[in-house]
Amino acid sequence: MKRGLIAATAVAGMLVSVAACGSSDNKAGADGYKGQKLTVWVMSGSNPAEWTKQVSAQFKKKTGATVEFKVQQWNGIQQKLSTALSEDTPPDVVEIGNTQTAAYAKAGALADLGDLKKDIGADWNASFNKAAMADGKQYALPWYAGNRVVMYNKKIWAEAGLKDLPQTRNQLFKAFDAIKKKTDAEPLYLPGQNWYFFDGLTIGTGADLVKKSGGKWVSNLGDPKVSKAMDIYKQYQAFSDAPKNKDEATPQQAEVFAKGRTGAVIAMGYEAKTAIAANPKIKDDIGFFTIPGETAAKPEGVFLGGSNFAVAGMGKNQDLAKEFLRIALSKKNDGQMVKEVGWTPKSPDLADAAKGNPAAAAAAPAAEKSAGTTPLIPQWAAVENVPNPIKNYMTAVLNGKTPAAAAKDIESEINARLAKQ
Template sequence: MKRGLIAATAVAGLLVSVAACGSSDGKTGADGKDKSLTVWVMSGSNPAQWTKQVSDEFKKKTGATVKFEVQEWNGIQQKLTTALSEDTPPDVVEIGNTQTAAYAKAGALLDVGDLKKEIGGDWSEAINSASIVDGKQYALPWYAGNRVVMYNKKIWKEAGITDLPKTRNELFKAFETIGKKTDAEPLYLPGQNWYFFDGLTIGTGAELVKKDGNKWVSNMADTKVSKAMDIYKQYQAFSKAPKNKDEATPQQANVFAKGKTGAIIAMGYEAATAIKANPAIKNDIGFFTIPGETADKPEGVFLGGSNFAVAGGSAKQDLAKEFLKIALSKKNDAQMVKEVGWTPKSPDLASAAKDNPAAAAAAPAAQKSGGTTPLIPQWGAVENVPNPIKDYMTAVLNGKAPADAAKDVEGEINKRLAQQ
């Protein structure tokens, strides 16, 4: 999942800026005749049919026009920070789920708890939790996705594997079989697939940070983090991928597209990337839920995605709320699942997932084993490039003891957590 990361110092500046410009009293009403509503979305977020449906419904209901403005991920932190502090900010903004806490703390977002009730949002707690800060709902979840096993059916058939794995051990045995009976690499997993590792920490119940008095500090030395890293190491042993690179360098979907890889741990939309690189592989792609230690509970997964929020300084807050009612209706949420393959946010969307194999594979883990990175404003700084947790992962894969690798990075992590 592409997600920008926010510099804590930049967001802190919003506290002054938003207070200075004030926020709308929201009394413009939902009558939008001859008006337009500005909605910022990130590149690739708003699929064509969903956009048309929402735009048409919004026009019919309010008389207003939605003006979608597509933003690039590169540099979005500073651009959004600046925009939200101006007198005429975009009315509705897409914000990465790990960014929401920072903007809410800065006073840049409208409390939309009443709107969640009106929509009747029965979103899973794991997906909705990233929208809540200090007990208040400052955004609403738009879409979320989690990783699945994307596998090459042709290779698995060649290896004689007929039943998909239901447990982690069964998955490892399948990888062993592929390695013995085919010339394919069983799994392509680079050493720094950080979000897959984060999912493993969720599965082991690890906390990456802890409170020391009134401040947050690293908890990387915890044995539960070490256990998650040991599981990652077991996965990575089936791969020849570099231990000091992530899944985007090179794009793992392009590696998979060559037809010599048994599986990758992927987001569902990566199938389209593979097919674009090699159309002939289209019918060979399959998906299944990442299995956990036991068959009744899938592996822990990171739920990456985006929220919709109303700018605190918007002069069209009532109109913005009408947009969110439409954009996040069950009908349009289902369209996002079907069209893109995002993870269903609620049980009612399960039927929509049936039309998209990747979404269907993602759903069980999202509902039973999903989670996020620490939901604190300071967390964004930890993930900023270069991410010290990636250095930890590479060090362990190269043979360093997890406790020693944790010591090597916790100073940098604590420094970042101390940013205000």
């Protein structure tokens, strides 16, 4: 999932069911793959320059083979990837959004990576790895993921007399109130349809967005725990002048923040670069902290969005592909992803890497204690297709409807989408 903002879409129906029976033509050891080339599909913006450079060099040194990264665009990737994985010569390794992995696994398109996970990922955060599994089996390995933090303007907080960062949700709301009363800044920029922030709140309240009924998955949006999460969102949004019928990308919230009169945004860490690109003068004013929860002991619930690496089930170079994954997902290279991009550390050993990136350091506590994803069922992908009905639910509640009434209005649409899979 690109930066946690790209909605998962339904896997194209053309993907044929294939057994994970591919094999490597060469099972030799170090330097035994000399002259071979491994094809790895990555999404635009996913593989940062230094990470790519060091992984490529390490892979060639260890195996004698070369790796070709083929960059794909998010637009239309579901159909393109579905087609590629069903062919006799698929890409060897593919990047798949973490909320989309279950759909490809169900189609039989991915190799089982359980043994590899035991070798290299014994200490990975369970929240990261959960989205790489389906039906109890390991069909992918987590590459990177991130969760939202509070990105705040230090100058505005100082104007409001705020010296200590909030440790609880109530303290955060009091800070927003102080900004509102003591400055001319907007305390928080939060449009009404920041769906992934809302999903995090449902994780925090223990809500399930779907449930089983008559052997089928159906909407659970009417659950009181979902209503509680929406009420929390409404409390946040009350501090914002942002439109109630837009999401964080229309306009890009980082560009709004860059203007210098916004106290805070609920953001992914990489959004700081967007803000600085729009206004370089704001660089030294940007700070980050973990989104505080109801108590200081547990941060707010967060959606952990990112991507997994998977091996094509029909691939002919599975042994070499696994060697690539051993290198690409080593602690050294995972640490590079954290430092270079600001992704959330997926193991305790990456804590030092996070210290070099304030956004990653702020994201880590919630990822460890309060993270989750959207429902990890193949049917869920269709729910988030544009237009996402849950965004309409959010706007309706913010405009005065009760959560129960707003849920009732869209549950038939959610159920219809769930039934298509």
